[in-house]
Amino acid sequence: MANHRTPLYRWHVEHQARMVPFSGWDMPVQYTGIAAEHHAVRTAVGIFDISHMARVNVHGPEALALLEKVFTNAVATMTVGQVRYGLICNENGGVLDDILVYRWSDSFSAVINASNREKILAWWEQHRTGEVIIDDRTFDTTMVAIQGPQAADMVSAIFGESVRTLKYYHAKPIRYREGDGFISRTGYTGEDGFEVVVPHAVGQPLWEEVVTRGAVPCGLGARDTLRLEAGMPLYGHELKESINPIQAGLGWAVKFDKGPFIGREALLAATTDTTQPRRIGLELDSPRAAREGCPIVAAGDNIGTVTSGSLSPWLKKSLAMGYVRPAFTSPGTLLAVDVRGALLHAKVVPLPFYRRTKNV
Amino acid sequence: MPNPKNLRYLPTHEWARLDGDVVTVGVTAFAIEQLTEPTYLELPAIGTEVHAGEKFGIIESYKSTSDLYSPVTGTVIERNEPLVDDPATKRKGDPKPVNDDPFGAGWMLKIRLAPGATLDHLLTAEQYDAQLASEHH
Structure with missing residues (x-):
């Protein structure tokens, strides 16, 4: 089956993006270079096409009950316009996906990983009770992330000053040209930033306006x-089904006191389990990158595995x-990573590696 | 970027240029496009014997790590030193020329051909172009 293409596909190709297959979509991996795009987000503002992420509206009398059941974070306590990160787990506590839930006055939205869209829609279908409408809007909306220290200037110039005061992990409806959508102060870069969903018809005009105003297209x-x-x-x-959120250091997004949810008992047990591997950050004493699958070694013993790694x-x-x-x-623990047979010294360091100076 | 006609190629995207009995080796623009900008390069020491089709080094980008394969059999007589780390002076290598000019300033090694070794087994530019065209479909 051919890959899906976002409404911005043609723009990406026309602007010399290098396109790669990603989770069933043809997506830009870079335009000019990864380092330059990365620096633009840390120092100015960049824009990403993230239309491959699944966008689902959930409404109806039992919508809240469904979300409470399938989501590890609390939903009932969310205020209108609030956004929460959390996990969807199976009965064993294994992670099926990590998602964002948005609360609106009479409905919810969720943003789901592209690779898990069909799995999560099926999971929710399986666990719904009563009247819930699960409306997949992935293929008629465009989603972009506008990220960087100048992102607030950018979005307030486009959508009005009222978005400048939007709090972190809060969202509000917007209108762009003739299209109704929403904006949230969220992102996946460690920088201040916003994510915007608009109808397809105005997706490219929005992208072009943001780029014209100086944002760097990022892949x-x-x-x-x-x-x-x-x-x-x-x-x-x-994150994967063989890992639970406690191991991943995401216990803050699991609310045991909110009532029953799928995976609750297994996760409660995981909080006191001293045998399960835990997620750590490593800084290598080498210019070389550790890659997914590289063994982590202590005194000749294989004690773990790298899940992501790159030169920063x-x-x-x-x-x-x-x-x-x-x-x-423990931070400071000296380990080694086996990178294609070369044992490179590495030190456990706290996560995150990078923390911005907060202005919101 | 077109693949120069005066070079010969390995299917793994290394190029070779013969001058007398010395072969200059690098990677193609297509390889860099696939890899994205290089961040680290590891090359064999001068005097190392390399063999056609066998691994001689490593190239890394933010995205991935790849092995480099020697197009020919011979002995390394020169390296493009600024590209690689120098442990003696602790100077950091900068592989940027490989990104900016893969067929020129981004050359990696000069190899003196072993007696009887040739470039005959390597792809011509035309053959390499055809391989890239088929990989794109």
């Missing part, structure tokens, strides 16, 4: 190096995330 390559520096997990790497374009260090036995998780 998935920079998105990956930015989220790595920010210590953010990527589904398929740090901003910190100029070789950074990696991975899972190790709990005895080796």
Whole structure:
């Protein structure tokens, strides 16, 4: 089956983006270069086409009940316009996806990873009780991320000053030209930023306006190096069905006191389990990158595995995330990573690797 | 960027240029496009014997790590030193020329051909172009 294409596909190709297959979509990995795009987001503002992410509206009398059941974070306590990150777990606590839930006055939206769209829609269909309408809007909306210290200036110039005061992890409806959509102060870069959903008809005009106003088009390559520096997990790497959120260090997004949800008992047990591998950050004493699958070694023993790694374009260090036995998780612990047979020294460091100076 | 007619190619995207009995080796523009900008390069020391089709080094980008394969059999007589780390002076290598000018300033090694070694087994530019065209479909 041919890959899906976002409404911006033609624009990407016309602007010399290098297109790669990603989770069933043809997506730009870079336009001019990963390092330049990464720096634009850390110092100015960049724009990413993230239309491959699944966007689903959930409404109806039982919508709240469904979301509470399939989401580890609390939904009932969300205020209108609030956004929460959380996990969707199976009965064993294994992560099926990590998603954002948006609360509106009479409905919810969810943003789901592209690779998990069909799986999660089927999971929700299976676990719905009563009247819930699950409306997949992925193929008639465009989603972009506008990220960087100048992102607030950019979006307030386009959507009005009222978006400048939008709080972190809050959202509001917007109108762009003739299209109704929404904007949230969220992102996957470790920088201040916004994510915007609009109907297809105005997706390209919005993209072009943001670029004309000076944002640097950024591809998935920079998105990956930015989220790595920010210590953010990527589904398929740090998160998968064989890993639970407690191991991943995402216990803050699991609310045991909210009532029953799928995976609750297994996750409660995981909080006191001292045998499960835990996610760590590693800084390598080498210009070489550790890659997914590289063994992590302590005194000749294989004690874990790298899940993501790259040279950091901003910190100029070789950074990696991975899972190790709990005895080796303390910051400062000296380990080694087996990179294609070369044992490279590495040190456990706290996550995130990069933390911006907060202005919101 | 077109693949120069005066070079010969490995299917793994290395190029070779013969001058007398010395072969200059690098990687193609297509390889760099696939890899994205290089961040790290590891090359064999001068005097190392390399063999046609066998690994001689490593190239890394933000995205991936790839092995480099020697187009010919012979002995390394020169390296493009600014591209690689120098442990003696702790100077960091900068592989940027490989990104900016893969067929020119981004050359990697000069190899003196072993007695009897040739470039005959390598692809011509035309054959390499055909391989890229088929990989794109």
